[in-house]
Amino acid sequence: xxxxxxxxxxxxxxxxxxxxxxxxxxxxxxxxxxxxxxxxxxxxxxxxxxxxxxxxxxxxxxxxxxxxxxxxxxxxxxxxxxxxxxxxxxxxxxxxxxxxxxxxxxxxxxxxxxxxxxxxxxxxxxxxxxxxxxxxxxxxxxxxxxxxxxxxxxxxxxxxxxxxxxxxxxxxxxxxxxxxxxxxxxxxxxxxxxxxxxxxxxxxxxxxxxxxxxxxxxxxxxxxxxxxxxxxxxxxxxxxxxxxxxxxxxxxxxxxxxxxxxxxxxxxxxxxxxxxxxxxxxxxxxxxxxxxxxxxxxxxxxxxxxxxxxxxxxxxxxxxxxxxxxxxxxxxxxxxxxxxxxxxxxxxxxxxxxxxxxxxxxxxxxxxxxxxxxxxxxxxxxxxxxxxxxxxxxxxxxx
Numbered sequence: 468x469x470x471x472x473x474x475x476x477x478x479x480x481x482x483x484x485x486x487x488x489x490x491x492x493x494x495x496x497x498x499x500x501x502x503x504x505x506x507x508x509x510x511x512x513x514x515x516x517x518x519x520x521x522x523x524x525x526x527x528x529x530x531x532x533x534x535x536x537x538x539x540x541x542x543x544x545x546x547x548x549x550x551x552x553x554x555x556x557x558x559x560x561x562x563x564x565x566x567x568x569x570x571x572x573x574x575x576x577x578x579x580x581x582x583x584x585x586x587x588x589x590x591x592x593x594x595x596x597x598x599x600x601x602x603x604x605x606x607x608x609x610x611x612x613x614x615x616x617x618x619x620x621x622x623x624x625x626x627x628x629x630x631x632x633x634x635x636x637x638x639x640x641x642x643x644x645x646x647x648x649x650x651x652x653x654x655x656x657x658x659x660x661x662x663x664x665x666x667x668x669x670x671x672x673x674x675x676x677x678x679x680x681x682x683x684x685x686x687x688x689x690x691x692x693x694x695x696x697x698x699x700x701x702x703x704x705x706x707x708x709x710x711x712x713x714x715x716x717x718x719x720x721x722x723x724x725x726x727x728x729x730x731x732x733x734x735x736x737x738x739x740x741x742x743x744x745x746x747x748x749x750x751x752x753x754x755x756x757x758x759x760x761x762x763x764x765x766x767x768x769x770x771x772x773x774x775x776x777x778x779x780x781x782x783x784x785x786x787x788x789x790x791x792x793x794x795x796x797x798x799x800x801x802x803x804x805x806x807x808x809x810x811x812x813x814x815x816x817x818x819x820x821x822x823x824x825x826x827x828x829x830x831x832x833x834x835x836x837x838x839x840x841x842x843x844x845x846x847x848x849x850x851x852x853x854x855x856x857x858x859x860x861x862x863x864x865x866x
Contacts, residue, residue, distance in 0.1 A: 522574020527800015
């Protein structure tokens, strides 16, 4: 990997390590410390994710207009200001307001980072996006391992650790990313022609795929919300729950050689990689639905992790492949906003289903959503294949 990509990887590890002190425990903090219901917790997380959706779209557009360096710094400054405020004001309703601002600021950072990664090493293909994905999960492993331990002592320390790590992220970005911008900026002004039929077809395909991506995230995010609260009712303590995320992150970081061998042999296309991953997701949720203790959730998490290793890096790679020149940031912002929309809708939907019905009903709905996402993924590129066949036919006639 080029040095510039390594800097992006280091920054992402620091960023997500800080965030992972807090995000796996958000629902528990809102429910247990602030005394709110799961539905209210879902609404709060929805506000955070909704702000992230706006931030994702803004970050993508900003990348195309002002470059990755300035976009990432802007997102960091907004997030850092909110995190510093959270150290001193984390009661009700201050926590809600600051968590929403954090969502917007961090939302700007992620698509800009992914677009920058694709630009600095275009010949790397999926490797660039996989590197950022692995970095995120290294941060998850470190942050969640320490977060559960720190939270068991005091949530105040969680807010302080998150803020301090974001200060470090700012320093890495400020001094390390400055020289990357000249290699990567693609001003919108360079794109003078209107999108043609092929570009519109590709964006339509990405939009269809993003629906499947959203549904997968609606299911996945339950591990951070309703399933997190459910583990507490089964007397699984915070340290054990955080350990699940530590294992998740470690598997993703350490399992890359095995994943590469699997992909080369069984999932040679990004589409097949996603379909296999979605099937594995379904198995994971079936096991989680019947789990009655830590060992059951551990098994489900291990299987879930294998699925996400296949699905999550594939989508930004497809977005980069489909994006016309000068629109890479927008396309990354679009798919990131889709994932964030899933994280926005998921906690609220899960909270309502559990409050009105029960956990088994919620798991049944989630498995149904994953089945739908599987079939959507099967057909998302149908029109692209049709256009490709048309082009081939035209070339044959000319020949």
